[in-house]
Amino acid sequence: MSAKIVNPRDIRQHLGMNQQEFWGKIGVTQSGGSRYESGRAMPKPVRELLRVVHIERIDLAQLERDDAKVLQYLKSHRPELYKLLLEASTQEKAPASLERATARR
Numbered sequence: 001m002s003a004k005i006v007n008p009r010d011i012r013q014h015l016g017m018n019q020q021e022f023w024g025k026i027g028v029t030q031s032g033g034s035r036y037e038s039g040r041a042m043p044k045p046v047r048e049l050l051r052v053v054h055i056e057r058i059d060l061a062q063l064e065r066d067d068a069k070v071l072q073y074l075k076s077h078r079p080e081l082y083k084l085l086l087e088a089s090t091q092e093k094a095p096a097s098l099e100r101a102t103a104r105r
Helices: 007-017 019-023 030-037 045-054 064-075 079-089 096-103
Strands: none
Touching: 007 019, 007 030, 007 045, 019 030, 019 079
């Protein structure tokens, strides 16, 4: 999902964060973030970090290189299991098909 970042101030205010909290989570100073909120163009890496951290709500501190390797493996070698896991992650209880797929192992 590639959400277009229209106005970072709107995103920040929606999340109820001050500039220091919001921009600090992606390694940008409060003053730098203030400039982006005032209309200065954001470099692509900053836009992507903003999207991942504040729109997709992914905690980068919790990710490890092996997590990315597992996802890449599942997507390419076990796409059916990846799809089941993705569906299960949005539900409270894992679907029976996931329970059957994981019970085989």
